[in-house]
Amino acid sequence: MEPQPSDCSYCARDERLSSISIEICRLETSTLYLFREQTYRGRCVVALNTHETELFRLDPDTLGRFSRDVSRTAAALQRAFGPDKINYAIYGDLAPHLHFHVVPKYRNGQGWGQPFALHPVEKQYLSEEGYREVIAAIKEHLSV
Numbered sequence: 001m002e003p004q005p006s007d008c009s010y011c012a013r014d015e016r017l018s019s020i021s022i023e024i025c026r027l028e029t030s031t032l033y034l035f036r037e038q039t040y041r042g043r044c045v046v047a048l049n050t051h052e053t054e055l056f057r058l059d060p061d062t063l064g065r066f067s068r069d070v071s072r073t074a075a076a077l078q079r080a081f082g083p084d085k086i087n088y089a090i091y092g093d094l095a096p097h098l099h100f101h102v103v104p105k106y107r108n109g110q111g112w113g114q115p116f117a118l119h120p121v122e123k124q125y126l127s128e129e130g131y132r133e134v135i136a137a138i139k140e141h142l143s144v
């Protein structure tokens with residue numbers, strides 16, 4: 001395992017992270033965040049709790065648990081919001097700490113049939129109440 005670098009926002013869990021996301025809860029081997037930009041209703045990030053940069057560097061047990069965390073998140077989003085498809089993406093050029101974007105897509109919504117926009121031009125932010133509602137719906141369906 002690599003050391004947890006202080007220049008990594010997912011390790012530091014500082015304002016760089018809280019400015020773009022809200023922590024929902026810890027999962028088996030990762031932390032689930034709601035992405036503040038909600039063009040794709042329910043969009044989340046599942047970030048590994050340790051600083052690793054590539055899937056192939058994970059031991060098989062961690063890889064399995066990380067995959068289950070992502071799958072469990074996607075199932076909760078499906079039950080909570082009924083998207084037509086869920087997109088999954090790992091990029092990390094600028095933030096190499098392993099994190100999955102888990103993005104519900106809707107047939108009549110933005111970018112159907114195309115890769116989701118990492119940072120949409122027209123941003124959709126919610127009120128604090130709006131974030132609370134989305135997070136409550138995700139939590140309710142995570143526990144099923």
Ligand SMILES: [Zn+2]
Pocket residue numbers: 004005008009010011012050051052097
């Ligand atoms: Zn990190």
